[in-house]
Amino acid sequence: MNVGPLRFFHVNVNCSDLERSLEFYRDRIGLRPTVRTRPEHPQPGSAFGLKEVQWDAWMLAGDDAAGGALLDLLEWKVPVGEGSPPETVFELGFSRLCITSDDLAGLHQQLTETGYDVWSPPVRPGNEAEDLTGPEYFLCSDPDATPLQFVRGDSTRLAGVNVNCSDLERSRHFYCDVLGLEAQQRCSSADPQPVDGFGAEDMLSWDAWRIGGSDRDSGQFTLDLVEWKSPKAGRSAQRRANELGIFRMALLTDDIDRDYDALVDAEVKCFSPPVALEMGPGLPSDLRALFFLDPDGTCVELIESPRTDQST
Numbered sequence: 001m002n003v004g005p006l007r008f009f010h011v012n013v014n015c016s017d018l019e020r021s022l023e024f025y026r027d028r029i030g031l032r033p034t035v036r037t038r039p040e041h042p043q044p045g046s047a048f049g050l051k052e053v054q055w056d057a058w059m060l061a062g063d064d065a066a067g068g069a070l071l072d073l074l075e076w077k078v079p080v081g082e083g084s085p086p087e088t089v090f091e092l093g094f095s096r097l098c099i100t101s102d103d104l105a106g107l108h109q110q111l112t113e114t115g116y117d118v119w120s121p122p123v124r125p126g127n128e129a130e131d132l133t134g135p136e137y138f139l140c141s142d143p144d145a146t147p148l149q150f151v152r153g154d155s156t157r158l159a160g161v162n163v164n165c166s167d168l169e170r171s172r173h174f175y176c177d178v179l180g181l182e183a184q185q186r187c188s189s190a191d192p193q194p195v196d197g198f199g200a201e202d203m204l205s206w207d208a209w210r211i212g213g214s215d216r217d218s219g220q221f222t223l224d225l226v227e228w229k230s231p232k233a234g235r236s237a238q239r240r241a242n243e244l245g246i247f248r249m250a251l252l253t254d255d256i257d258r259d260y261d262a263l264v265d266a267e268v269k270c271f272s273p274p275v276a277l278e279m280g281p282g283l284p285s286d287l288r289a290l291f292f293l294d295p296d297g298t299c300v301e302l303i304e305s306p307r308t309d310q311s312t
Helices: 018-031 104-113 168-177 258-267
Strands: 007-015 032-037 054-061 070-078 093-100 137-141 147-152 157-164 182-188 203-211 222-230 245-252 275-277 287-293 299-304
Touching: 018 032, 018 054, 018 070, 018 104, 018 147, 032 157, 104 137, 104 147, 157 245, 168 182, 168 203, 168 222, 258 287, 258 299
Parallel strands: 007 070, 093 147, 157 222, 245 299
Antiparallel strands: 007 245, 032 054, 054 070, 093 157, 137 147, 182 203, 203 222, 275 287, 287 299
């Protein structure tokens, strides 16, 4: 029994103040709010590994709104948001969200002048292996210190998300052989080398795979799996659903029950069986979700959208 085909849908970023973060991602970065999810009452939270849940969130799209991945910018109400993003981009789990910009220099200047935590000037890699996401980039923290990597491109869109792992081959097997995603490109450094812009004083070395969606309409969004050789990644990737920062990556499926059975057969740790979630006024009430963990404890979500072809 196989999972999929799956399509990248969104990356969730938990924030402490939705309006403040919306101002950053909308007015500074240029992402566009599309749908607000705001359940009116707390609901059972087993899907999230919590007792009960309630949130206020905006889905934001880039210039590729028709087929691109979205940002799920979420402020927890029950329970309230807590904790902080990982202290460095080398810890296990979600490391940084990558966003392209067609005016990288202008964006860097704007974020610097408005007082955001910009890590360095735009960096042009010395060779192709030094950069997993584009020819020129810089890193910046969002208002809650979630790391973002802005990459020179021809539009503003979510380009990918980085997941640090402890064993690259084990993680590649999980995402490609179990989930059915597509391994696209291998990238590694033979020896430690200086890499600017990542907040590291020492030289870096790594081994990585770029992973694409299994659905032909998945767009250009990719998952970058990275095993750091130097420095070694620290701490477990598993985080609570209401911790600030990147908590999960969501993939769309057309049959969540089939996929749940396949994950159980593969002995993947799921938070619960698929659960129907109430998303808020004016939104479908039968959206179903399934949360589970990769080999290092990074959270992945499957979403089955309500069927629109059912007879009444």
